[in-house]
Amino acid sequence: MGKNKVLRWKELGTFSNVVQPDPGLTIGSDHPVKGNWRKEIFRNENPVVLELGCGKGEYTTELSRLFPGRNFIGIDIKGARMWRGAKTASEEQFRNTAFLRTRIEFIDSFFAEDEVDEIWITFPDPHPGKKNSNKRLTCPWFLNKYGKFLKNGGIIHLKTDNTDLYKYTGRVIGGNRLQMLISTDDLYSACTECRAAFSKIYNGEGDLDSDDHITDRILSIRTHYERMFLENGLKINYLAFRLEKDKIIEDDRERKNE
Numbered sequence: 001m002g003k004n005k006v007l008r009w010k011e012l013g014t015f016s017n018v019v020q021p022d023p024g025l026t027i028g029s030d031h032p033v034k035g036n037w038r039k040e041i042f043r044n045e046n047p048v049v050l051e052l053g054c055g056k057g058e059y060t061t062e063l064s065r066l067f068p069g070r071n072f073i074g075i076d077i078k079g080a081r082m083w084r085g086a087k088t089a090s091e092e093q094f095r096n097t098a099f100l101r102t103r104i105e106f107i108d109s110f111f112a113e114d115e116v117d118e119i120w121i122t123f124p125d126p127h128p129g130k131k132n133s134n135k136r137l138t139c140p141w142f143l144n145k146y147g148k149f150l151k152n153g154g155i156i157h158l159k160t161d162n163t164d165l166y167k168y169t170g171r172v173i174g175g176n177r178l179q180m181l182i183s184t185d186d187l188y189s190a191c192t193e194c195r196a197a198f199s200k201i202y203n204g205e206g207d208l209d210s211d212d213h214i215t216d217r218i219l220s221i222r223t224h225y226e227r228m229f230l231e232n233g234l235k236i237n238y239l240a241f242r243l244e245k246d247k248i249i250e251d252d253r254e255r256k257n258e
Contacts, residue, residue: 008083009083011083012079012083016090017099018100019033019041030109033110034112034115037111044071046070047117048071048072048117049071049073049118050072050073050074051063051072051074051075052120052121052122052124053075053121054075054076055076055078055081055225056224058223059122059223060085061085061089061094064089064094066214066218067205070117071096072097073097075104085097104142107149111149114149116149116150117151119146119154119157121156121158122159123225124136126164133168136165136169138165138169139251140249153179153242154243155243156240156242156243158237158239159226160238165237170183170239176250178242178247181239182240183239186235187219190238191219194218194219199215202214
């Protein structure tokens, strides 16, 4: 491990906005923060939004700026990357921003029923190939796990440069008759549809009066990898859908019949 990584790991442990599991915590057991994010971490009753696989936390921090009336939690296992977002939030004294270092597989150990309102999944590992489909963050196994703590009808967003992951997720949504709010294989050419979707989702929230401006601000948030993808001429896929709490999500029929 490089010197910078070691220093970042040490500093990460000093940030009050970072939750890290106790090394002695048994895998699969509930963390004390479960059910207590609003009371003990944010000290308000505002909606809670997660960014899964947050990396450097670009989305977590920028959405926090745009929606001060919501609480945002960036989740990742790689602390050296998370350090950047946590440090920015700490230095700028964001009171609606926190970070959680854990594997997504264990996420339901940290959130109680109905504790989360919305989820962003930004440029996750697409895990290509049929054998790896159960590792995708939008596969039924993960969606059913999110359903344990996401409010009924809670919104899940996916942004990816990977067309196969985008299409796979669309099949899972369609096959389980979930409500698709928006789906496009070229996000930055679909601004009209995005404005309509974001207007319904956020209903006048944000630090700007105009829904158009809010859409522009959301679209301006780009991760390090997204900027690289766009510079290389790749198109960005995006979709948003509602997850029904009492519905057991099954794998897409197309894959079952292969």
